[in-house]
Amino acid sequence: MHHHLALLTLALLGLAAAPGVQAGNLVVNGSFESGFDGWTRGGGNLRNPASVITYNSSATYPTGAYGEPVRPSDAPTDSPDAAGARAAYFVDDLAVNERLSQIVFLEAGSYQIGFSAYLPRNGFNNRGDATFSGSIAGMMLANFAASTAPAQSWQAFSGTTMVATPGNYAIEFVFNTNLAPSKDVVIDQVYIIPISTAAAVAEPASLALFAAGLLGLGVASRRRRRPSEA
Template structure:
């Protein structure tokens, strides 16, 4: 019985596993590898510190300064329809921007100009996927300066109150049966 109590305590003390980031090259450490560029890609690239801003994750960040026409990047992410995903990223906007738009799984997360500027800020959204493949897309236009992007994440969120599988129910019932049998045996020996 002490053995089962020790196993229960050990499993309760184990830390929860961190969610896996489904984005490849999320902090642009290898340029735009794993990302596809579209539209106006002039004045677009990756760098270390720029505009007085250091990357929020790693040693590189992406910058976007498309003039007159927007451009951006996207990546297709394997998802499960009906499951929830947490999308997060860090973004900086120098003043004067015309467009910053982020979309995931066909849903617009943010669509604004940030024309007065914005210091590096974290954006977080929980989205339900509608297909087995969801596109993460960033579209930007910033005539006089740049948007910076870093630390892009898409994480599958586990259900907070999952329904146990039949095998789990069977193990639970068998466990209660064994506990009951051992208690009955102990009572019979004591009498």
């Protein structure tokens, strides 16, 4: 009997260790619903630093994209966070390495990473160009000139990265412009998700062990009842 109870216990432990439901986003305030809480801003020559704008707003900077309503992100994404009501807006002219960054502690393992980006039409029509890059946990996901990207279209940038050593890893977005006025970039739904917690079904080996434990417990229970039935 004790053997079968031990087997059942091992099976239950195996199920507990199996992948569960998708984990939450490890990025703090990845959809900018709390402004820039959790984020660090920096850079040189900033007269109009990055701001947080409200979707579908006709307001000017800093709460809107200079009168152009920006629709919420509709790019296909693995982010567990909704686009919400707000997004981060890079708009400064003659910006020199304007940065938006965050440090996240990651355990060893595999992660899904990504974010979404958008170019407002009024900024896209400006004569000055902009360059933009986005990297997460050491992986460059985007590095483009705004003049080569589609205007008024949300684009999803994503990837999978392997972390070999537990530690602090950076999320970093860098924005540069060369004239006044120059092109703009909006970003939203920045995420890091542990892949090991993304599956909702237990591993087959764990299910088999669990079934064996239940079967063994049933057999042992019947054997104990037989003397009383005689």
